[in-house]
Amino acid sequence: MSEKIVEIVDKIDTSQVFTELSDAHSGGICVFVGTVREFTQNEKVMSLEFEAYQKMALKEMDKIASDAKEKWKLNKVIIRHAVGLKKVEAPVVVVGASSAHRDACFEACRYLIDTLKETVPIWKKELFENKTVWVSAHP
Template sequence: MIHVKLVEKIILEEVYTYLQDPEAGGIDLFIGSVRNHALGKNVLKLKFEAYEPMAISEMKKLAHKAIEKWPLKKVLIVHALGEKQIGEPVVVIGTSSAHRQDAFESCRFLIDTLKMTVPIWKKEYFTDQTVWVNAHP
């Protein structure tokens, strides 16, 4: 029912396969990928680091909160670590439920809360400098 992990590379086909359930009429999937700009500058690449034991623990807590609040069949939270190039997926949040509204709402809750509470940090590489962002929690 819950699939949470940190990986080197996200494989989207695996994500969708995991979320399928015969009782789920709605699957919502958020894919965060590396964009080519930030702060008005061109981004060359990103690098992600995490305090892995705590990140996994917090991701599991989030998944359980979502299951308590919405009638979900499955919850998936996968975040990539390491250097990522433009266009690569770096985070995938997915939920499946009988109805689309529960899937939409829970997926939004999970990505918004993950960004605020899970110890994963992003370094942006620009042509003229590098900057750490998401310096929280």
């Protein structure tokens, strides 16, 4: 019954996630989709490029999914991140959870994305017209 999906993919299909989290014991499904925003501090972003240390990233994502299942009563959990070049509006990360009642999946969903951003070895490069910047690399 208890299920985890942890993946790194080239392209995210956001239409899958409802079916993947759907569960007879769940009365709520909460999903967060991270996407490519066109402007960063008034500068126009052409695209984002994501790179992962795949083996370790999957391990860390699995830990986050397991921790979430320990903290909240969840039926299904998903963490899926994309790598490669992504254009404006493209989905780059999907996290979500299903639970009997909505509080658990809302809280878990925020935990999943916030922790992913802190610990998972994935790097994002912003490609502007005239330069590229590794996000968060410098203070």
